[in-house]
Every structure is written in C-alpha cells, then in structure tokens.
Amino acid sequence: MWRPHLVDTARLKYLGIVDALEADIRAGRVTPGERLPPQRAIAEALGVDLTTVTRALNEAQRRGLVSAQVGRGTFVRDEPAGDEGGGTPLDLSMNIPPQPAEPDLRRILPQGIASILTSPRGTLAMHYQESTGAPADRTAAASWLAGRVAGASADRIVVTSGAQAALFALCALLLGRGDVVAAGAVTYPGLKAVAAQQHLELAPVAMDEQGILPEAFEAVCRERAPKLLYLIPSIDNPTTATLPADRRREVAAVARRHGVLLIEDDPYAPLRSERLPALAELAPELTWHIATLSKCSTPALRIAYVLAPNAAAAVRLATVLRSSVLMAPPIFAALATRWITDGTLTALASAIRAENRQRQSSAASIFSGLDFAADPDGHHLWLHLPQRWRAAEFADHAERAGLAIVPASAFAVSPHPAEAVRISLGIAPDRGMLEEGLTQLSGLLTQPAVGSRAVV
Ligand SMILES: Cc1ncc(COP(=O)(O)O)c(C=O)c1O
Known part of the structure; x- marks a missing residue:
C-alpha cells in the first residue's frame, strides 16, 4: 500500500503529492494494480485538506499514473504514461484484448510460472528445446486446436513465439523475392511489413462486408499468379468481417484450381461462439493455419501455434525458425500448455x-x-x-x-x-x-x- 508523503520542493502542495506518488511508482515502490489509500486517509496522513488530495489524484490521473474506478477506489495504472503536458493520450490504436478482472493475469502469470518451475519436470522449461516445440506443448496445442480444426494432430504443430514470427518464417519458407501474395484490399499491417522485408509483391483482393470475394480472388489468380493467399477468416483485422462457410468453401476451391497456398491467420476465432469450417479443414493440403494466443489471453505470452499441412512440412518450418528465433520461449510455451489443460485459456477467452x-x-x-x-x-x-x-x-x-x-x-x-x-x-x-x-x-x-x- 502506498505510504503518502510529499515532495516539499514542489510549487504547490497538491503537486508535491503527485510528484511523490510518481517517484514511488517509477522506482517500483508501489506496483501496478495497487489500490491507493482512501483520499481521507491520505489527507490525514499528510495533514492537508481533502480538496488538496482530490486535486492531486485528478492530476495523477491526468498524468496517466492512476485510474479511478467508481465505487472501488483509485488504482496504480499498468504503464504510467509520461507527462506530455497536453493531457494523457488514450490509446485506441493497439489491437490488444481487454485484460479481464478474472482470471487476473497479474496473479495467474507469476503463479503459473512458479508452479511450473517447482514441478518435478520444471527445469526442462529452462532448457533449449526442439524448434518444432516440446512434445507436451505440441500435444496440448493439437487438443486445443482440434475444437476448431478437425484433424489437427501434434506432429503437424509448430510452436512459435507469436503469429508475427510465424508469418515471417512461413513467407521465408514458402516464397522467394518477387513472388506475389494475394491478400484482402486492406489487411493486417504485419503482412505488409514481412512483404517489404522479403521483397514480396502484394496483390489486393476486393472485399465486401463479409470478407474477400472468391471471384475477385480468382481474377487475381488469373492476372497475377500469386503463390499464396493470406487471409484472416474470423473478425478480420481491420474490417471485422467473418468469412461465411460457403465463401470459405469457394476460396478453398479457387485455391485448389490455381494451386495457390493458403496462410489462414485466425487469432480471433477463439473469441467467437459460432464454429465455422477452417480453411485448414477445407483444403488441409494447401493450408498453414496460425493460431496465436495473443488475442484470447495476452500478447505478452508470445505463443502461437502453426498447424502445417503435414508432419514433414512442420519440420521444414522448424528449420527456418532454427535460423532465427530458434524456438518459442519454453517457459511461456509450458505456461500455455498448463492453461490449455487446466481450462484457464478457455476461461480467459470467455472473460x-x-x-x-x-x-x-x-x-x-x-x-x-x-x-x-x-x-x-x-x-x-x-x-x-x-x-x-x-x-x-x-x-x-x-x-x-x-x-x-x-x-x-x-x-x-x-x-x-x-x-x-x-x-x-x-x-x-x-x-x-x-x-x-x-x-x-x-x-x-x-x-x-x-x-x-x-x-x-
Ligand atoms: C491478424 C493478426 N495476425 C497476427 C497478429 C499478431 O499476433 P502475435 O502477437 O501473435 O504476433 C495480429 C495482431 O494484431 C493480428 O491481428
């Protein structure tokens, strides 16, 4: 609990309170999520009147240090924003999930890691592992994915440190300089970043409110001969469109006709209650399915699973990863496995x-x-x-x-x-x-x- 004090060199008393609080937060003497003492208690401790404390907490909120929750009190924010002098910016730009009150990640993350490390095989989580991922992690991933992609098996899974690393590695594996990748006319900027880095050409596919149009994809196949189609079938980023089942079938048929590979990047599917057929079910021989945990738990985990068309293809992808990130962080891969098996991941996604x-x-x-x-x-x-x-x-x-x-x-x-x-x-x-x-x-x-x- 914060022990109120004052920086007495401050111009005004209320600023002295905020400066002291800010210094304590930045020095880690109070931690994110901690509740501050009630305003009356702060006023009494400092011998100031209540309005001075109220002004101080308003200023602390403006600086992004704390947030007030009606009926619950004032809490230290996760990431104190700097004082930009013009009001705290509200970030509506980063596409990260809201952090639910329960299960509380600030509690279950350290608890989970501690209990893995103290378990009989816990030290394995501190070793190097195969670039495909540890067998236990691949098995857990397959069981989690099987609910959405029939036929997902552990030997086809590669554990990666997030979807973005998977996307980079897949493009490196499947494509060469100058190759054409078809994608929605607006799409996830991470694909654009990979294309720029690996000198790939992007070919836009026209979309409507349900996602990419199969006939537009076919036209792109005829005109630009793409090697691969990148698509986000559920709650597309940015358009929010979800490709209906019949369109998925048509897209799979077009891809087959033209021999186009598919990257099905599906981070938002675990948030939807309705199950639709995955491209990885409709055209398993062509599809690399990426399932990150960033959007249904936290991006801090940096764990995603790739379901390859077959076991040999999974090994080829792991060879690319071996030359870059080497492997996903084993401790977080083990934590994801634990969360899959004990139901925490499902609880997080529902919350x-x-x-x-x-x-x-x-x-x-x-x-x-x-x-x-x-x-x-x-x-x-x-x-x-x-x-x-x-x-x-x-x-x-x-x-x-x-x-x-x-x-x-x-x-x-x-x-x-x-x-x-x-x-x-x-x-x-x-x-x-x-x-x-x-x-x-x-x-x-x-x-x-x-x-x-x-x-x-
Ligand atoms: C479609 C899509 N793919 C991948 C990512 C990034 O996922 P990760 O955090 O696993 O790299 C995002 C994040 O916004 C996304 O929207």
Missing part, C-alpha cells in the same frame, strides 16, 4: 469475449447513426468516415485531441483504400475511460474537417 461484448455495446450506442462495422465478440471496429473527412487527416486530428486511432492507409494493399479508421476497444484501462474517448471521437467527427498541413 475477454464478455468484456468485448460490453465494450462493443458501449461503442454501438455512442456511435449510433455512424457507418461502422463491428463484431460483438471482437475488440475493434472499423469506422467509415463521413464524406468530408480523409482518414489520415481525421487520425491526425484525433491524435492532437489525445486519441490514437489507425487510418486505413496503415492496412492498405490497394492504392485507394476506403476513408475509414480502425478503433481498438481493448487497451483502455476501463469502460469509463473508453466511453469518454469514444464520445470525444464522435464529437470530433461532427467538426469541420481540418487538413493536416497547409497546401500552397
């Missing part, structure tokens, strides 16, 4: 889904009347802007007001993406702050458009 639903419902009422796409289970939305706004200019405008969002250009594969922005609902520390930020955003939309720079 994230429940919080996502609440946040989406707040967003839907604040944005009612606006043109946006969202999935009630997901943690982002895709807002089409009113005609007068350009996406990049609106994102700049929002940033000046302290709100970070991502314009369509960040996701664009085609030269003229829609004027839209992705708004992520997961990172705001609580629903109150999220609602405030979204209300502010919808207010900014009604303002006259401002150009980001003078044109002369």
Whole structure:
C-alpha cells in the first residue's frame, strides 16, 4: 500500500503529492494494480485538506499514473504514461484484448510460472528445446486446436513465439523475392511489413462486408499468379468481417484450381461462439493455419501455434525458425500448455469475449447513426468516415485531441483504400475511460474537417 508523503520542493502542495506518488511508482515502490489509500486517509496522513488530495489524484490521473474506478477506489495504472503536458493520450490504436478482472493475469502469470518451475519436470522449461516445440506443448496445442480444426494432430504443430514470427518464417519458407501474395484490399499491417522485408509483391483482393470475394480472388489468380493467399477468416483485422462457410468453401476451391497456398491467420476465432469450417479443414493440403494466443489471453505470452499441412512440412518450418528465433520461449510455451489443460485459456477467452461484448455495446450506442462495422465478440471496429473527412487527416486530428486511432492507409494493399479508421476497444484501462474517448471521437467527427498541413 502506498505510504503518502510529499515532495516539499514542489510549487504547490497538491503537486508535491503527485510528484511523490510518481517517484514511488517509477522506482517500483508501489506496483501496478495497487489500490491507493482512501483520499481521507491520505489527507490525514499528510495533514492537508481533502480538496488538496482530490486535486492531486485528478492530476495523477491526468498524468496517466492512476485510474479511478467508481465505487472501488483509485488504482496504480499498468504503464504510467509520461507527462506530455497536453493531457494523457488514450490509446485506441493497439489491437490488444481487454485484460479481464478474472482470471487476473497479474496473479495467474507469476503463479503459473512458479508452479511450473517447482514441478518435478520444471527445469526442462529452462532448457533449449526442439524448434518444432516440446512434445507436451505440441500435444496440448493439437487438443486445443482440434475444437476448431478437425484433424489437427501434434506432429503437424509448430510452436512459435507469436503469429508475427510465424508469418515471417512461413513467407521465408514458402516464397522467394518477387513472388506475389494475394491478400484482402486492406489487411493486417504485419503482412505488409514481412512483404517489404522479403521483397514480396502484394496483390489486393476486393472485399465486401463479409470478407474477400472468391471471384475477385480468382481474377487475381488469373492476372497475377500469386503463390499464396493470406487471409484472416474470423473478425478480420481491420474490417471485422467473418468469412461465411460457403465463401470459405469457394476460396478453398479457387485455391485448389490455381494451386495457390493458403496462410489462414485466425487469432480471433477463439473469441467467437459460432464454429465455422477452417480453411485448414477445407483444403488441409494447401493450408498453414496460425493460431496465436495473443488475442484470447495476452500478447505478452508470445505463443502461437502453426498447424502445417503435414508432419514433414512442420519440420521444414522448424528449420527456418532454427535460423532465427530458434524456438518459442519454453517457459511461456509450458505456461500455455498448463492453461490449455487446466481450462484457464478457455476461461480467459470467455472473460475477454464478455468484456468485448460490453465494450462493443458501449461503442454501438455512442456511435449510433455512424457507418461502422463491428463484431460483438471482437475488440475493434472499423469506422467509415463521413464524406468530408480523409482518414489520415481525421487520425491526425484525433491524435492532437489525445486519441490514437489507425487510418486505413496503415492496412492498405490497394492504392485507394476506403476513408475509414480502425478503433481498438481493448487497451483502455476501463469502460469509463473508453466511453469518454469514444464520445470525444464522435464529437470530433461532427467538426469541420481540418487538413493536416497547409497546401500552397
Ligand atoms: C491478424 C493478426 N495476425 C497476427 C497478429 C499478431 O499476433 P502475435 O502477437 O501473435 O504476433 C495480429 C495482431 O494484431 C493480428 O491481428
């Protein structure tokens, strides 16, 4: 518990309280998630009146050090933001899941690691492992994936340190300089980063509100002869579209006709209650399925599983990983295995889904009347802007007001993406702050458009 004190060189008393609190947080004397003593107790301890403490805590909140939760108290924030002098920016740009109150990751992460290390075979989690992943981890992954991809077996699994590392390794394995990769007209920016690094060409596939159009994919196959199609079949990033079952079948058929490989990047499927056939079931011989735990638990885990078309292909992928990250972090792979077997992973995914639903419902009422796409289970939305706004200019405008969002250009594969922005609902520390930020955003939309720079 924080022991209140004052930095007495501060200009004003209330600033002295905030400076002391900030110094204690940065020095680790109080830890993220800790509740501060009640305001009255702080006032008594310091011999100041209550309004001075209230002012101090408001300032601490403005600096991003603490967040107030109605009826519960004031808590030290996870990541104290620096004092930028212009109000604390609210991050609606990072697509991370909300951290549920229960199971509390701050408690179960250290507990899980401690109990692995003290278990009879715990020291194995501190050794080097095969680049495919340890047998126990591959077996757990197969059992977890089998609920969504029939036929997933341990010998086809490779454990990687996140989906992004898997994507890089897969492109290195399957493609060469100048090869063409088909992808949605807007897509996950991590693919664009890999393409730029490995000198691959991206060919945009037209989309509608249900995802990529099979006939557009076929046209790209005829015109550009892609080697591979990258797709995000569930709660697409950024458009939020989920490809319906019949379209999945058509995409698989087109891929087969043209001999195109598939990377099915499916981080959001565990958040959806409805089960749809995976491309890895419809065209298993062509498909590399990536299942990260970043969106249904925490990106800090850095664990993803790749389901390869067959066991030999999994070994080939592991050879690429051996030349880069070598292996996924064994201790976190073991923790993921534990969470799969004891049901924690399922509980985390359900808790994230429940919080996502609440946040989406707040967003839907604040944005009612606006043109946006969202999935009630997901943690982002895709807002089409009113005609007068350009996406990049609106994102700049929002940033000046302290709100970070991502314009369509960040996701664009085609030269003229829609004027839209992705708004992520997961990172705001609580629903109150999220609602405030979204209300502010919808207010900014009604303002006259401002150009980001003078044109002369
Ligand atoms: C479609 C998609 N793939 C991969 C990732 C990154 O996953 P990881 O944290 O496992 O690298 C994201 C994160 O936003 C994503 O949306």
